[in-house]
Amino acid sequence: MFSQQSSNGSSSGIGGSSTNNSSTSTPLTEKFTSGTGSVDDHNPLWAYVTVLQSRIGTAGNAKWRCNFCREDFGGSYYRVRAHLLRQKNKGIVICAQVTSEYLVEMSDLEQNATKKVDSIQVPFPTGTTNLNPPIDKNKRRRGTDGPLSMAFSNEARDHLSAQIARLFYSAGLPFNVARNPYFISAFTYAADTNISAYIPPSYNALRTTMLQREKSNIMKLLQPIKDTWVEKGVSIVTDGWTDVQRRPLINFMATSSTGPIFLKAIDGTGEFKDRHFIANLILSVIDEVGAQNVVQVITDNAPVL
Ligand SMILES: [Zn+2]
Numbered sequence: 127m128f129s130q131q132s133s134n135g136s137s138s139g140i141g142g143s144s145t146n147n148s149s150t151s152t153p154l155t156e157k158f159t160s161g162t163g164s165v166d167d168h169n170p171l172w173a174y175v176t177v178l179q180s181r182i183g184t185a186g187n188a189k190w191r192c193n194f195c196r197e198d199f200g201g202s203y204y205r206v207r208a209h210l211l212r213q214k215n216k217g218i219v220i221c222a223q224v225t226s227e228y229l230v231e232m233s234d235l236e237q238n239a240t241k242k243v244d245s246i247q248v249p250f251p252t253g254t255t256n257l258n259p260p261i262d263k264n265k266r267r268r269g270t271d272g273p274l275s276m277a278f279s280n281e282a283r284d285h286l287s288a289q290i291a292r293l294f295y296s297a298g299l300p301f302n303v304a305r306n307p308y309f310i311s312a313f314t315y316a317a318d319t320n321i322s323a324y325i326p327p328s329y330n331a332l333r334t335t336m337l338q339r340e341k342s343n344i345m346k347l348l349q350p351i352k353d354t355w356v357e358k359g360v361s362i363v364t365d366g367w368t369d370v371q372r373r374p375l376i377n378f379m380a381t382s383s384t385g386p387i388f389l390k391a392i393d394g395t396g397e398f399k400d401r402h403f404i405a406n407l408i409l410s411v412i413d414e415v416g417a418q419n420v421v422q423v424i425t426d427n428a429p430v431l
Pocket residue numbers: 192193194195196197209220221222223
């Protein structure tokens with residue numbers, strides 16, 4: 127569905143054959159978040175209470191209701207944290223409704239937030255710790271071919287590259303992301319276009335609205351191909367493989383004379399992959415595609431069948 131191939135030949139799968147992994151799945155505690163609360167990066171647990179009355183316009187010392195046990199309390203983030211993370215002897219009742227799974231998620235959130243606060247500024251190879259070094263407007267105005275502006279442009283180029291490199295190293299991104307055409311075009315577009323006060327998509331936007339938007343976009347693009355299935359018929363192609371995280375994946379493609387479409391990949395972790403399991407998967411895919419359209423099912427002769 128996307129145009130690039132995984133260039134290292136393995137299955138890191140930005141293209142069609144990836145499955146949901148934990149980073150895109152919904153957190154268990156999601157249903158307890160307030161949505162509109164005064165959520166901030168440093169005090170993430172505010173999201174799990176409903177602020178009823180905040181003093182002097184801030185949530186600093188507020189009246190709040192726990193979204194888990196629905197009880198009302200008052201006080202600062204220190205008390206919110208003690209209540210939700212079930213920290214005893216902090217002068218507040220610990221929450222009776224926060225189970226150990228919820229506790230793990232919320233502790234992680236809190237820990238990451240604390241780490242963020244403590245993180246130190248590591249200087250870039252370009253000699254600055256500043257993420258946005260001040261731009262010398264005078265240098266910039268002297269046209270594009272003066273020696274000063276050339277020097278400035280090289281400096282900015284260098285700094286941008288150093289920041290991108292830092293992104294890769296700090297997030298552990300695979301180096302072949304550098305070959306991803308969308309990665310390249312994102313930065314060239316950003317460098318060539320002056321969008322004032324632009325902020326890149328947030329963690330939440332990426333995993334919710336933008337993901338949905340891209341999915342429906344792709345679905346819309348695939349629809350003309352699906353429309354031909356009724357007339358020309360479609361073959362289901364399925365194969366099992368193991369991805370880099372050693373998950374047993376079973377993928378399904380629908381192929382017709384107008385082209386192949388990736389349908390889905392099932393993570394078979396923890397399943398007993400016998401013929402009944404496989405047969406049921408194939409049956410459900412046939413149902414999704416429309417039984418009247420399916421001409422044949424193609425698979426390898428895995429020992430399981
Ligand atoms: Zn509670």
